[in-house]
Amino acid sequence: MRRYTLYIYIAVAVILGLLIVLPQILPTYYVGLLTLMLIYAIFAMSLDIILGYTGMFSLGHSAFWGSAAYVVGILNVKVLQESNFPLEMGAGLLFSAIVAAIFGLLVLRTKGIYFPILTLALSLTLWGIPFQMRLFAGGGYGIPGISRPVLNFISWDLSSTTNYYYFVFIFFIIATVAMYFIVRSPFGHALLGIRESETRMQSLGYNVWLYKYIIFIVVGIFAGLAGIMLTYYTNFVGPSQLHILYSFEALLMVVLGGPGTLFGPALGAAIITFAKNIISSYTAHWPMVVGVIYILVVAFFPKGIGNLIKQYLQKRSQP
Amino acid sequence: MLIFLLATGLTLTLGLMNVANLAHGSFYMLGGYIGFSVALYTGNFFLGLLASIFSIWIGGMLMYRGLLQQRFAKEELAQMLLCFGVILIVSDLCLWLWGGYPKFVVKPMLFKGSIHLGSIVLPFYRLVVIIVGAIIAVFLWWFQGKTKYGAIIRAGVDDEEMARGIGINIILVRLLVFSLGTALAACAGFLGGPILGLYPGIDVEVLLMAIVVVVIGGVGSLSGALVGAIFIGLINSFGRSLFPEFAMFTIFAPMAIVLAIRPSGLFGEA
Amino acid sequence: MKLLVLENGSKNFGGVRALNDVSFVLEAGERRAIIGPNGAGKTTLFNLLSGMLRPSTGRILFLGKDITKMPAYQRAVLGLARTYQITNLFFSLTVQENVLLSLQAMNTFKFSFLRPLTSDKHLLPRAQSLLEPWDMWDKRDIEVRNLSYGDQRQLEIILALSQNPKLLLLDEPTSGLSSAETTTMVSMIEALPRDITVLFIEHDMDTAFRLAKQVMVLHLGKVLTLGSPEEVKSHTQVQKIYLGEE
Numbered sequence: 001m002r003r004y005t006l007y008i009y010i011a012v013a014v015i016l017g018l019l020i021v022l023p024q025i026l027p028t029y030y031v032g033l034l035t036l037m038l039i040y041a042i043f044a045m046s047l048d049i050i051l052g053y054t055g056m057f058s059l060g061h062s063a064f065w066g067s068a069a070y071v072v073g074i075l076n077v078k079v080l081q082e083s084n085f086p087l088e089m090g091a092g093l094l095f096s097a098i099v100a101a102i103f104g105l106l107v108l109r110t111k112g113i114y115f116p117i118l119t120l121a122l123s124l125t126l127w128g129i130p131f132q133m134r135l136f137a138g139g140g141y142g143i144p145g146i147s148r149p150v151l152n153f154i155s156w157d158l159s160s161t162t163n164y165y166y167f168v169f170i171f172f173i174i175a176t177v178a179m180y181f182i183v184r185s186p187f188g189h190a191l192l193g194i195r196e197s198e199t200r201m202q203s204l205g206y207n208v209w210l211y212k213y214i215i216f217i218v219v220g221i222f223a224g225l226a227g228i229m230l231t232y233y234t235n236f237v238g239p240s241q242l243h244i245l246y247s248f249e250a251l252l253m254v255v256l257g258g259p260g261t262l263f264g265p266a267l268g269a270a271i272i273t274f275a276k277n278i279i280s281s282y283t284a285h286w287p288m289v290v291g292v293i294y295i296l297v298v299a300f301f302p303k304g305i306g307n308l309i310k311q312y313l314q315k316r317s318q319p
Numbered sequence: 320m321l322i323f324l325l326a327t328g329l330t331l332t333l334g335l336m337n338v339a340n341l342a343h344g345s346f347y348m349l350g351g352y353i354g355f356s357v358a359l360y361t362g363n364f365f366l367g368l369l370a371s372i373f374s375i376w377i378g379g380m381l382m383y384r385g386l387l388q389q390r391f392a393k394e395e396l397a398q399m400l401l402c403f404g405v406i407l408i409v410s411d412l413c414l415w416l417w418g419g420y421p422k423f424v425v426k427p428m429l430f431k432g433s434i435h436l437g438s439i440v441l442p443f444y445r446l447v448v449i450i451v452g453a454i455i456a457v458f459l460w461w462f463q464g465k466t467k468y469g470a471i472i473r474a475g476v477d478d479e480e481m482a483r484g485i486g487i488n489i490i491l492v493r494l495l496v497f498s499l500g501t502a503l504a505a506c507a508g509f510l511g512g513p514i515l516g517l518y519p520g521i522d523v524e525v526l527l528m529a530i531v532v533v534v535i536g537g538v539g540s541l542s543g544a545l546v547g548a549i550f551i552g553l554i555n556s557f558g559r560s561l562f563p564e565f566a567m568f569t570i571f572a573p574m575a576i577v578l579a580i581r582p583s584g585l586f587g588e589a
Numbered sequence: 590m591k592l593l594v595l596e597n598g599s600k601n602f603g604g605v606r607a608l609n610d611v612s613f614v615l616e617a618g619e620r621r622a623i624i625g626p627n628g629a630g631k632t633t634l635f636n637l638l639s640g641m642l643r644p645s646t647g648r649i650l651f652l653g654k655d656i657t658k659m660p661a662y663q664r665a666v667l668g669l670a671r672t673y674q675i676t677n678l679f680f681s682l683t684v685q686e687n688v689l690l691s692l693q694a695m696n697t698f699k700f701s702f703l704r705p706l707t708s709d710k711h712l713l714p715r716a717q718s719l720l721e722p723w724d725m726w727d728k729r730d731i732e733v734r735n736l737s738y739g740d741q742r743q744l745e746i747i748l749a750l751s752q753n754p755k756l757l758l759l760d761e762p763t764s765g766l767s768s769a770e771t772t773t774m775v776s777m778i779e780a781l782p783r784d785i786t787v788l789f790i791e792h793d794m795d796t797a798f799r800l801a802k803q804v805m806v807l808h809l810g811k812v813l814t815l816g817s818p819e820e821v822k823s824h825t826q827v828q829k830i831y832l833g834e835e
Contacts, residue, residue, distance in 0.1 A: 057396055116399055117530050124527040186693050193690045196679035203639060203677075204752060205665035205694040244523065248403050255400060285415065291407030298400045 007313070019169060028161050033277055035165045037270045038172040039229045044253040044265035045179055046222035051251070052259030053183055054215055055195030057116040060103065060123030061250050064220040065227025066242030067099045068092035070130065072228050073143040073237035085149035092228045093221050099126070100220025104213045120244065127242040142238025146231060168229050175222055179262060182218070191215060245287065252290060256297050257306050264306015343504050343529055345409035348522040350375040350505020352417050355517060371509040372502050379501030383494050406522065414519050421518035455503070590617040591653070592756055592786050593638070598647030600633050607633040609810040615756070618783055622797040623790045625807035626830055631790045632674060634807070635758050639671045640664045652755070665694070670754035672745040674761045674790070678733045684744060685729035688716045691751040719751050723777065739770040746777070757781070759789035763796050775800060798822065
C-alpha cells in the first residue's frame with residue numbers, strides 16, 4: 001500500500017500545478033471549459049459519496065444544485081439591491097440542505113428499486129415548479145442577468161473569466177479536501193459498511209437511517225455549492241438546471257470515472273465536460289451521444305476508470 | 320384512464336419481472352410518433368395503432384435481448400444506466416426525426432364528436448379510450464390471475480430456477496412480458512396522441528406520471544395502478560383549476576403522503 | 590439472572606404463522622441450542638430477537654428491559670449480537686476493515702467526520718487480539734470476498750464477538766463447513782468466555798448436543814420441548830419428527 005502513495009502525491013501535485021498555471025496561458029475559451037470541469041467535478045464527487053460510497057442510487061441530484069442556484073438567482077436579481085455574496089451563497093446552500101432534508105425524509109424509507117425511481121420522480125417534480133412561478137422565478141425563461149459576486153474586501157473583479165476560474169478553483173479545493181476528509185473518517189467508513197450490508201451494520205449497532213440522512217444532506221450542500229458556482233458562471237439560472245439531464249450526466253461521470261473513488265468521478269467530470277463541448281460544436285445530438293456512452297460504459301467499463309487505475313496500482317504494489 | 324394505460328406497462332414489468340423499465344416514457348413517445356407518421360401517411364387511424372404497437376413490440380424485444388439480457392446487466396444499477404442510455408437516445412432521435420413542434424394525431428371520423436350523458440358532455444374519443452383501457456385492464460387481470468400463462472409468469476419471477484427446471488422457457492417468457500409492457504406504452508402513446516399531443520419532453524412527463532401512479536398504487540398491482548391513475552387524474556384536474564400555480568405540488572403532495580404512510584403503495588406487496 | 594425473556598411471541602407473514610405463541614426464558618451464562626426441521630421458525634425467531642422483524646404479538650425482555658419496539662441497532666448497543674446463516678459481511682472490504690468497523694460501532698466517535706480511521710490507536714490492538722486467536726490476523730489485509738468460506742464464517746463470529754455482547758445469537762455457525770473446519774469452529778465456540786450467553790441454531794445434531802447444556806426444539810412455529818441433550822434425544826416426538834422426515 002505504501003509504494004504507490006508516492007506516485008499519487010506526485011500526480012496530485014502535477015495536476016494541481018497544471019490547474020494553477022494553465023489559465024495563464026490558455027485562451028479564454030479553454031479557461032471557461034476548465035471552470036466548468038471543476039464545477040462538474042464537485043457535483044460528480046458529491047454524487048459519488050452517496051452512490052459509490054454509501055450505495056444509494058440517487059437520481060435526483062440536479063434538484064440540489066438547481067434549488068441552490070435558484071435561490072441565488074432570486075436574491076441576486078429580484079431581491080437584493082446590490083450583490084451580497086455571503087448572503088446569497090449562505091441562503092443557497094441552506095436551501096439545498098433543506099431540499100435534501102425533505103427529500104431524504106420521503107425517500108430514505110424505501111428499498112430497492114423504489115429508491116432511484118422516487119428520487120427521479122421528486123427531481124422531476126421539482127423541475128416543474130419554476131415553470132409555474134413566472135413572477136417570482138422567471139418561469140420557463142429563467143432569471144438572466146445574475147451578477148457575479150462582488151468581493152469588497154479583496155478588489156478582485158470576478159467578471160473576468162480567468163479571475164472567476166480562480167474563484168471556483170478555491171472552492172473546488174475546499175470542497176475536495178472536505179470530501180476526502182469525510183470519506184476517510186469513521187463516518188465515511190461507516191458509509192462503506194452501509195453500502196456493503198445494511199443489515200450487518202444494524203446488527204453491529206449503527207443507526208443506519210441516521211447516517212444515510214446526514215450524508216444525504218451533506219451531499220446536497222456540496223451539490224448546491226456546485227450549482228451556485230455554475231449559476232454565477234453562466235450569469236443565469238433556469239429550469240434547465242433542475243433538469244434530469246444533469247443528473248444523468250453526473251451519474252455517467254461517476255460511473256465512467258469509477259464509483260467509490262472520488263478522484264474517478266472528478267476525472268469523469270473532466271472527460272465528459274470536455275467531450276460535451278467538443279461534440280456539441282459539431283452536432284446538436286449530444287444527448288444521444290450521452291446515451292450511447294452510457295451503454296458502452298456499462299458494457300465495457302462497468303467499474304469505471306478510477307477503479308481500474310486503483311486495481312492496477314494495487315497489483316503493482318504487491319510483490 | 321389514459322394515465323392508467325401508460326402506467327400498466329410499467330407496473331407490469333416492474334411487478335412481474337422486477338425490472339424497472341425507465342425507458343417506459345420513451346416508448347410511449349416513440350410509439351406515438353411512429354403511429355402518427357403511419358397514420359398520416361396511410362390516412363388510417365387503425366393502421367397507425369397497429370404500426371405503433373407492432374414496432375414498439377419489436378423495439379422492446381430488441382432492447383431486452385440486446386441490452387437487458389446481457390451479462391453486464393445483472394445489477395440494478397447497470398439496468399438503470401442502460402435504460403437511461405435508451406431514454407437519451409430515443410428522446411434525441413424523436414427530436415431529430417420529428418422536430419420540435421408538437422404533433423397532433425387526428426382522431427378518426429368514427430370517433431369524433433361528443434356524447435351527452437345527462438348534463439355531462441363527454442368527447443366520444445375519451446369514452447373510447449376509457450373503454451379500451453377497461454378492456455385491457457380486464458384482459459390483463461384475467462391473464463395474470465386466471466390463465467396458465469399468468470401463473471407461469473408469476474412462477475418464473477418467484478423462483479427462476481424451479482421454473483426452468485420444470486421446463487418453462489423462462490427467458491422467452493420474460494422477453495414477451497417485457498415487450499408486452501413496452502407495447503402497452505406505445506399503445507397508450509398513440510391513443511393519447513389526440514388528447515395530449517406529441518412533443519419533445521413528453522417522455523419525461525409520462526414517465527413521471529407513470530412513476531407516481533405506481534408509487535401510489537403499489538408495485539405490481541393492477542388494481543393499484545387503476546386506483547392510482549384515477550386518483551391522480553382527479554387530483555390533477557382539481558389542482559389545475561383550483562391552484563394553477565401549484566400544479567406540480569398537487570402531484571407531489573399525495574405521493575409524499577402515501578410514501579410517509581405506506582411506503583409500498585396502497586395495494587403493493589411489501 | 591434472567592437475560593432474555595420472550596413472552597407469547599408470534600410472527601405472521603400474511604397468512605402464514607411462522608411463530609406461534611413462543612415463550613421461553615434464557616438465563617445468563619447458558620449455552621442453549623435451538624434445533625428443529627426446516628421451516629420450524631428458527632431464523633424467524635432470531636430475526637425477532639435481534640430486531641430485524643417486529644413480533645406480531647408478544648414481548649421481548651432483555652436484561653429486564655422491554656426491547657419489543659426497539660430497533661435492531663439499539664439492541665446491539667445493549668449487548669445483543671448475532672451472526673447470520675447466509676454470510677453477511679462487508680465483502681469488498683478487508684478483514685481488518687470489517688473488524689474496525691465493528692469495533693467503531695460501540696464508540697462515540699463513529700459520527701466524527703474528521704479522524705482518519707486507520708490511524709486510530711485504540712482500535713488496532715483490540716482488532717489484533719480478536720483476530721489472532723482465530724488465526725486471522727495474518728489475513729487482515731485480504732478482502733473478505735477472497736477468503737475461504739470457512740474463514741468467512743469465522744469472521745462472522747469474530748465480528749459479533751467484537752461487540753462485547755452479553756448475548757450471542759449464532760445462526761447455524763457450522764453450516765457449509767467441512768468436518769475439519771467444524772471441529773475448529775466447535776472448539777472455538779466452546780472456548781468462549783462464560784459471561785457470554787450463547788443461543789445458537791444448529792442443524793448438525795452432534796454439534797448441537799455437544800455444545801449445549803439445554804436444547805430447545807422448535808416445530809411448526811411452536812416450542813416442542815426444552816431440556817438437556819439426553820432428554821431431547823430420547824423424546825419420542827422429536828425422534829418422530831427427525832426420523833419421520835428421513
